[in-house]
Amino acid sequence: MTNRTVKQIFSAQAMPEGQGVTVHRSIGRRGLMNLDPFLLLDEMDIAADAQGAGFPDHPHRGFETVTYMLSGKMRHGDTAGNSGEIGPGDAQWMTAGRGIIHSEMPVTQGERLRGFQLWVNLPAAKKMIAPRYQDIAKNQIPTLKGNGFEAAVIAGDMDGTTGPISEVASQPLFLDVRLTKKGSITLPITLGHTAFLYGIDSEFSIGDTHVKNRNLAILSDGDRVTVSGDENTRFILLAGAPIGEPVARYGPFVMNTHKEIMQTLDDWNSGQFL
Numbered sequence: 001m002t003n004r005t006v007k008q009i010f011s012a013q014a015m016p017e018g019q020g021v022t023v024h025r026s027i028g029r030r031g032l033m034n035l036d037p038f039l040l041l042d043e044m045d046i047a048a049d050a051q052g053a054g055f056p057d058h059p060h061r062g063f064e065t066v067t068y069m070l071s072g073k074m075r076h077g078d079t080a081g082n083s084g085e086i087g088p089g090d091a092q093w094m095t096a097g098r099g100i101i102h103s104e105m106p107v108t109q110g111e112r113l114r115g116f117q118l119w120v121n122l123p124a125a126k127k128m129i130a131p132r133y134q135d136i137a138k139n140q141i142p143t144l145k146g147n148g149f150e151a152a153v154i155a156g157d158m159d160g161t162t163g164p165i166s167e168v169a170s171q172p173l174f175l176d177v178r179l180t181k182k183g184s185i186t187l188p189i190t191l192g193h194t195a196f197l198y199g200i201d202s203e204f205s206i207g208d209t210h211v212k213n214r215n216l217a218i219l220s221d222g223d224r225v226t227v228s229g230d231e232n233t234r235f236i237l238l239a240g241a242p243i244g245e246p247v248a249r250y251g252p253f254v255m256n257t258h259k260e261i262m263q264t265l266d267d268w269n270s271g272q273f274l
């Protein structure tokens with residue numbers, strides 16, 4: 001048994017994204033472009049009075065996008081014919097594969113929208129697979145209740161409880177954990193997988209390292225992590241198998257080589273993208 005410790009901390013940077021949206025980006029920015037297999041982590045925040053703000057039609061190729069809602073409602077629509085609305089505690093796992101164009105827009109006016117968007121890379125062999133979409137309602141996500149904590153298991157496995165998101169290349173673990181009393185909990189993580197924690201309006205400690213709100217804590221290797229904090233401390237824990245391939249990235253396209261990016265832009269410009 002090896003306890004993971006905090007290897008590095010990155011504070012999220014506020015930046016504009018989509019149409020009138022501010023995101024706090026921790027992965028996918030200068031200084032931390034990739035955290036194999038993760039390509040991006042945004043904490044989204046759309047103000048209640050932000051008229052017309054959201055993410056109108058835009059393409060993706062070569063990876064998967066994961067949306068997890070904290071508050072408000074968002075409507076998704078894509079060129080593979082999928083549509084759906086996700087609200088607090090709901091998740092959406094979209095495999096862009098060879099290409100998809102989608103939009104993500106707030107449904108209700110006058111309600112603040114908050115959530116996470118995560119990009120997870122695909123290995124070269126799967127970058128051009130057909131797009132796929134998994135829409136997961138909160139009531140399909142099991143909550144594991146233990147001594148001093150509860151954990152929603154969105155993807156992966158925790159102590160025999162398995163999340164509903166399946167058949168994803170990076171074998172992700174995605175937990176939303178809340179401490180129900182002041183104290184500490186120990187969570188299992190697969191040895192060798194990349195792992196990080198990020199607070200939800202919360203700060204917490206891992207060993208002697210204190211992690212502030214809107215800070216990404218990247219963990220060293222090991223098979224578990226012990227997190228301590230006050231009552232109602234809440235955070236997400238993500239882990240996934242590193243892919244170990246070169247990453248060539250251009251906006252919403254993530255391939256292995258510059259040549260593949262040029263091909264993608266050609267496809268886009270000549271109407272061959274989908």
Ligand code: CO
Pocket residue numbers: 055058060065102
């Ligand atoms: Co998108």
